[in-house]
Amino acid sequence: MAKGLASGCINHPGIEAVGRCKQCGKPYCGTCQIIGPTGKFCSDQCKSNHEVFTQRAQQLDTMKKSSSIGAKLFILAKKLIVFSVAALIIAVVLAFMGVNVPIISEMLNR
Ligand SMILES: [Zn+2]
Numbered sequence: 261m262a263k264g265l266a267s268g269c270i271n272h273p274g275i276e277a278v279g280r281c282k283q284c285g286k287p288y289c290g291t292c293q294i295i296g297p298t299g300k301f302c303s304d305q306c307k308s309n310h311e312v313f314t315q316r317a318q319q320l321d322t323m324k325k326s327s328s329i330g331a332k333l334f335i336l337a338k339k340l341i342v343f344s345v346a347a348l349i350i351a352v353v354l355a356f357m358g359v360n361v362p363i364i365s366e367m368l369n370r
């Protein structure tokens with residue numbers, strides 16, 4: 261018996277399975293296996309089901325890519341916030357060191 265394949269083909273119980281369907285996970289023998297563009301399957305039905313599934317996954321992928329512009333802007337905004345906070349901290353430190361930073365001096369004199 262082959263490793264990992266405890267059962268025989270779903271259509272031919274006496275024949276040892278050569279692999280498992282990528283769509284439904286059922287074991288198939290060399291006669292039953294159908295090789296499609298997206299993998300190996302137990303039946304034509306599973307092959308076309310998986311093709312539809314793959315197409316949907318690709319569609320979702322393109323949707324994700326188009327929405328990633330928003331994500332990039334978000335990252336940019338976060339970087340800007342981090343940068344301005346860092347600039348403020350540097351300005352405060354400089355002011356405490358006696359360096360005249362106009363905005364900070366105004367804040368401290370209030
Ligand atoms: Zn199948």
Ligand SMILES: [Zn+2]
Nearest residue numbers: 269272289292
């Ligand atoms: Zn078979």
